[in-house]
């Protein structure tokens with residue numbers, strides 16, 4: 095199966111294009127957009143880890159190492175499309191237009207954190223594994239029924255493919271030919287369980303064969319490979335060609351979450367040979383005349399200022415409102431819930 | 446019968462100071478050693494030793510066939526456990542968090558609960574499903590649910606929920622030896638909250654028996670799991686204000702210790718039931734009906750309940766507002782006593 099689904103790359107580990115025909119397609123705007131977003135989300139990610147260590151936010155699942163997968167895929171979407179992320183996909187949601195302050199708020203246990211900006215179709219990060227996959231199918235189905243060209247993108251990990259919801263979501267998409275892209279980030283581990291214990295299949299891409307669905311296995315650390323393969327899948331979906339499964343082979347550099355200790359389950363040195371997606375892009379930029387020190391340092395400064403400002407805004411936002419516990423459970427609050435709310439808020443006031 | 450006396454260990458009387466998580470680890474180890482049919486399975490429980498370290502070190506001792514890292518599939522874990530159990534193995538399955546038991550709900554509801562009854566006893570699925578539960582540790586969403594009522598409502602399933610290290614080990618061993626399926630709920634908030642003397646080796650704490658933690662005369666406080674501490678705090682504050690509280694830790698949620706509840710409420714004539722799950726459809730209502738059935742004529746005031754509100758367990762910035770607190774319990778104590 096590894097032969098049938100070879101890992102597709104646009105550039106090699108050292109940032110050299112494998113197929114020179116891509117040189118024209120990769121213009122300065124694309125390169126800079128890619129670099130800016132990848133650096134931006136990495137800065138966010140590292141900041142979040144620090145905040146957690148200082149007790150300023152809760153448990154946090156870092157995505158460092160997966161920047162190319164998240165940015166490359168998110169950039170292939172357009173306004174009107176839908177994104178169904180997991181807890182590890184804030185790099186993708188931020189790239190697609192989620193608000194950074196709210197994203198920090200989410201990791202500080204705030205419901206405000208899952209509300210997307212007006213006009214952006216971003217579902218709350220799914221914490222129960224694989225449950226978002228059928229949602230993406232249903233949403234794409236709805237867009238198809240409405241006659242739009244909007245598509246839905248579902249993110250999920252290698253571990254998620256073991257849950258029933260993965261198979262149910264793919265089967266529905268196949269039966270109803272929905273415009274869905276199933277974007278798998280195969281980062282080698284589901285917490286401590288390595289992929290070879292998760293499944294006895296060589297690839298994740300091959301699972302699409304069972305649903306007669308097109309699929310492709312790509313180098314998830316090559317932002318261009320991710321972007322161009324996503325573009326193909328998105329176009330197919332928009333043009334009525336149905337769903338696609340993409341397996342992006344990548345690597346989580348750090349821990350599963352800030353509460354996890356990967357030295358317990360990862361062999362020493364594993365993954366060290368993997369070139370970080372940002373380093374790879376940097377080499378590409380240098381190789382092909384896109385590296386401009388001035389632009390780079392301006393970009394870095396701009397990003398750092400944005401992240402610092404977002405942290406400030408998160409920390410200065412008003413405290414969580416206890417009434418939010420009750421007010422949004424139903425459109426119209428049943429009397430018995432109203433009673434619980436009134437009693438509790440009166441009790442709080444009495445303090 | 447003196448309900449306060451704990452069952453003494455059978456083997457030796459050596460003890461060790463342990464937290465609840467260590468006691469659970471020790472209970473699993475004890476049964477893996479004593480009974481070759483015991484098989485521990487779940488997500489991240491082998492090499493990683495469990496996300497809370499409940500199974501730490503067990504795979505090294507007992508091997509990958511008996512302490513099994515499974516694929517990420519709760520329905521798969523419980524469904525295959527049925528097959529193992531029917532064939533004489535004793536599966537002890539871990540749900541990483543109770544909030545992730547829902548994919549297995551179908552298996553538990555449609556098979557585990559009724560296999561014995563529907564086959565007139567021909568097949569049965571004795572297995573233990575462990576599930577860390579509860580709010581209060583600033584965990585991400587869904588990690589904090591308290592879903593006992595879904596399972597006490599199911600016929601054919603025993604539901605156990607220890608509040609102390611000693612009970613955790615003894616009840617876990619008893620659950621593994623039980624001929625019927627057991628949901629074993631572990632209060633995450635209590636995992637490392639205190640240490641106490643836990644006997645080495647095997648000992649059992651009987652399923653279906655609660656425990657009186659504190660004698661009192663004015664009112665009975667009924668709780669389990671992490672809420673036992675909250676009830677005890679409230680009892681202490683009430684004591685200072687001259688109200689004498691009797692505190693019961695139910696330990697088993699199905700079947701309920703009706704005698705313990707009745708005996709206490711008949712003495713005090715008042716009760717506050719505390720649980721962190723949502724009130725509507727909550728186990729508090731079943732306890733209320735036990736009191737109604739056994740002790741109606743002894744009551745001096747209506748039974749009070751302090752529970753989670755009828756809302757989804759919120760993200761952690763609001764969890765302190767969701768959870769019952771000693772203060773809320775104390776208010777109910779006053780309401781009851783001043784009725």
Ligand SMILES: Cc1ncc(C[n+]2csc(CCOP(=O)(O)OP(=O)(O)O)c2C)c(N)n1
Nearest residue numbers: 182221222223251252253254283284285545
């Ligand atoms: C239904 C369910 N079961 C268990 C968990 C606990 N859990 C959180 S992340 C995770 C591993 C997920 O692995 P994978 O799908 O590969 O995604 P990754 O974390 O590597 O991005 C597990 C088991 C969960 N969130 N939901």
Ligand SMILES: [Mg+2]
Nearest residue numbers: 251252283284
């Ligand atoms: Mg993974």
